[in-house]
Amino acid sequence: MNEAATPWQRAFRVLVTVGPGGLWLLVFVLLPTLLVLLASFLTRGPYGELTGPWGFHNYAKLFHPVYLEAFAQSLLVGVLATLISALLGYPLAFYIARHPQRDLLLFLLLLPFLTNFLIRVYAWLVLLQREGLVNALLGAFGLGPLVLYPSFFAVLLATVYTFLPFFVLPVYASVERLDWQLLEAAYDLGARPVRAFLHAVLPQTYPGLFAGSVLVFIPAMGTFVVADLLGAGRVVLMGNLIQQQFGITRDWAFGAALSVFLMGFVLLSLYLYARLQGERGLKDLV
Amino acid sequence: MRRLLTLHAFLVYLFLYLPILVIVALSFNQSRRGVRFTGFTLDWYRALFQDPRVLEYFLNTLTVAFVSTLVATLLGTLLAVGLVRYRFPGKGFLSYLLYIPVVVPDVVMGVSLLLLFALAREVLGFPRLSLLTVILGHITFQVAFVTLVVRSRLLLLDPALEEAARDLGARGWQTFWHVTLPLAWPGVAAGALLALTLSLDDFVVTFFTAGPGATTLPLYIYSSVKLGVSPKVHALSTLIIGLSAFFLALGYALTRRRV
Numbered sequence: 231m232n233e234a235a236t237p238w239q240r241a242f243r244v245l246v247t248v249g250p251g252g253l254w255l256l257v258f259v260l261l262p263t264l265l266v267l268l269a270s271f272l273t274r275g276p277y278g279e280l281t282g283p284w285g286f287h288n289y290a291k292l293f294h295p296v297y298l299e300a301f302a303q304s305l306l307v308g309v310l311a312t313l314i315s316a317l318l319g320y321p322l323a324f325y326i327a328r329h330p331q332r333d334l335l336l337f338l339l340l341l342p343f344l345t346n347f348l349i350r351v352y353a354w355l356v357l358l359q360r361e362g363l364v365n366a367l368l369g370a371f372g373l374g375p376l377v378l379y380p381s382f383f384a385v386l387l388a389t390v391y392t393f394l395p396f397f398v399l400p401v402y403a404s405v406e407r408l409d410w411q412l413l414e415a416a417y418d419l420g421a422r423p424v425r426a427f428l429h430a431v432l433p434q435t436y437p438g439l440f441a442g443s444v445l446v447f448i449p450a451m452g453t454f455v456v457a458d459l460l461g462a463g464r465v466v467l468m469g470n471l472i473q474q475q476f477g478i479t480r481d482w483a484f485g486a487a488l489s490v491f492l493m494g495f496v497l498l499s500l501y502l503y504a505r506l507q508g509e510r511g512l513k514d515l516v
Numbered sequence: 517m518r519r520l521l522t523l524h525a526f527l528v529y530l531f532l533y534l535p536i537l538v539i540v541a542l543s544f545n546q547s548r549r550g551v552r553f554t555g556f557t558l559d560w561y562r563a564l565f566q567d568p569r570v571l572e573y574f575l576n577t578l579t580v581a582f583v584s585t586l587v588a589t590l591l592g593t594l595l596a597v598g599l600v601r602y603r604f605p606g607k608g609f610l611s612y613l614l615y616i617p618v619v620v621p622d623v624v625m626g627v628s629l630l631l632l633f634a635l636a637r638e639v640l641g642f643p644r645l646s647l648l649t650v651i652l653g654h655i656t657f658q659v660a661f662v663t664l665v666v667r668s669r670l671l672l673l674d675p676a677l678e679e680a681a682r683d684l685g686a687r688g689w690q691t692f693w694h695v696t697l698p699l700a701w702p703g704v705a706a707g708a709l710l711a712l713t714l715s716l717d718d719f720v721v722t723f724f725t726a727g728p729g730a731t732t733l734p735l736y737i738y739s740s741v742k743l744g745v746s747p748k749v750h751a752l753s754t755l756i757i758g759l760s761a762f763f764l765a766l767g768y769a770l771t772r773r774r775v
Contacts, residue, residue, distance in 0.1 A: 235688070239688070240602065243598075243601075243602060243688060244598055244602045244604045246594070246598075247594045247595065247597045247598030247601070247602070248594070248595055248598035248599065248602070248604065248610070250590075250591050250594060250595075251591040251592060251594055251595030251598075251659055251663065252595065252598075252606075252610055254591055254655070254656070254659055255610065255613045255614065255659065255660075256613075258629070258632070258652065258653075258655075258656040259613055259616050259617060259656060259660075260613060261632060262625075262628035262629055262631060262632040263616065263628055265628060265631045265632055265635060266624070266627065266628045266631060269631055318528050318531075319528075321521055321524050321525070322524065322525050322528050324521065325521045325522065325524070325525040326525070333768075335525075337764065337765075337768050338529065338532075339529075339532070340764065341760070341761055341764055342532045342533065342535075342536055344713060344717075344760045344763075344764055345536065345753075345756065345757050345760050346716070346717055346733075346734060346737070346753070346756050346760075347717050347719060347734075348719050348734050348737045348738055348741070349539070349737065349753040349756060349757070350535065350536075352539075352737065352741050352749065352753065353535030353536060353538065353539050353753075354535055355741065355745065356535070356538060356539060356542065356745055356750075357534070357535055357538055359745060361549055361551065362551060363534075363538055363551045366551050366552075391531070391532075391535070394528075394532070423517075448619060448621065449621065449622075451621065452620075452621020452622065452623055452624065453621070453622075453623075454623050454720070455719060455720065455738075459738075459741060459742075469621065469623045472623050472624070472627060473623060476627050476630060476724065482627075482631070485627060486627070486631070489623075489624045489627055489628070492621060492623075492624060493620055493621070493624050496619060496620060496621060497619070497620075500619055
């Protein structure tokens with residue numbers, strides 16, 4: 231491509247373009263990741279500092295029932311939030327894609343999503359509190375008041391609420407590219423609606439479904455803010471444990487081990503996703 | 517079937533807007549607690565504007581967002597150009613590194629940056645946690661997003677356009693300035709807008725990298741909410757909702773006109 235350029239000129243161009251950003255990634259992404267890994271093998275000193283001895287003791291601690299339970303809860307939030315997002319988001323993507331005013335509908339989908347994340351979580355706290363709207367409505371039917379907050383239910387609800395657009399958008403992209411002639415062909419060949427959908431439509435939306443699942447599952451697994459505000463100590467997820475170790479407890483070594491574990495789990499999920507979707511899959515995520 | 521789909525869509529949109537509408541309505545409510553509307557008032561807005569700290573937090577948020585977006589857009593655009601145009605050792609590794617800030621949970625990114633800054637302070641004596649460390653943290657996740665967005669735009673471009681410029685005698689930087697950059701511009705603008713949004717929205721990375729005096733609006737909302745439901749936060753939230761609606765509508769109007 232750069233036949234005219236000498237090797238020196240080419241090296242200079244690479245240095246100017248890739249140099250600053252590349253260096254940034256090495257210092258602020260690679261180095262911190264290695265530091266977390268390093269810290270996870272250290273020990274908490276008497277003043278919360280990191281010291282020796284080295285070892286796997288922080289990882290051994292992960293198998294304590296308290297921590298296993300937090301992991302199980304995170305996994306449950308991740309899986310349930312993904313499933314509920316699919317139930318809500320999949321039909322919605324079809325509705326938007328087939329609507330004459332789809333630009334407007336997409337705009338309306340994105341609007342709450344661009345409102346600050348904390349405000350969206352906070353809004354559920356307001357709705358679910360004892361004197362909140364949900365209990366007021368239940369009261370009108372002679373029910374309640376129920377203790378809706380803090381609870382696992384509240385955490386799950388707000389998680390779905392915050393990440394739902396991440397599910398709808400990739401599915402919408404798949405539906406837009408859909409070849410509807412295949413559906414007609416299925417009908418012509420005598421398939422009933424359900425069968426026609428399962429064989430002619432659903433497989434065409436797999437890329438969107440998978441991308442949407444990853445985009446909901448990963449942030450849902452890793453969040454600590456939602457559980458912090460809406461679980462108020464009763465729902466403890468992996469993210470909350472990590473935050474506690476770096477905040478109150480000041481056991482950075484154990485916090486680092488938790489981080490490595492969470493990161494490893496996320497990367498493993500992504501690896502499985504990439505195996506399923508091929509190289510292109512990862513690029514679809516951004 | 518069609519009707520069922522319409523009903524479903526209506527309910528999902530109701531689910532999306534109900535919390536926001538409730539916040540907006542309550543910000544004008546006289547009652548401090550609960551959802552019973554006891555009368556219209558602007559008291560909470562008055563209280564908000566009379567709090568000098570809120571202006572400071574607002575300015576902090578804007579400073580972080582604009583400085584980090586500027587730096588990240590510059591670094592990310594150059595990096596994307598380099599990744600698309602040249603071959604060099606370590607290219608594959610760098611491409612993988614780009615995905616780390618995108619896929620790794622915020623909390624892990626926050627604590628890893630905290631460890632980096634703690635070590636840097638131990639060894640080099642700086643930086644102490646402040647607005648600067650928040651900006652460094654924001655640039656880090658923004659660079660990854662900007663690079664990926666600009667890169668996908670550059671990959672769509674026809675390399676023949678740059679070759680033509682060179683055949684006509686343009687030097688390397690002339691080709692870049694007069695051909696590559698104008699063609700990549702929509703990608704750069706989209707990347708910058710995404711970076712700005714991410715910065716304004718970020719709570720987690722800020723939470724771990726902010727020192728004293730570096731409170732941003734999301735940090736302020738978090739600490740107020742921890743103390744319980746507050747009408748002042750309703751008022752602040754309503755203002756932020758209004759502002760994001762305005763900017764989104766502006767973007768929507770601009771893209772529509774172009775098409």
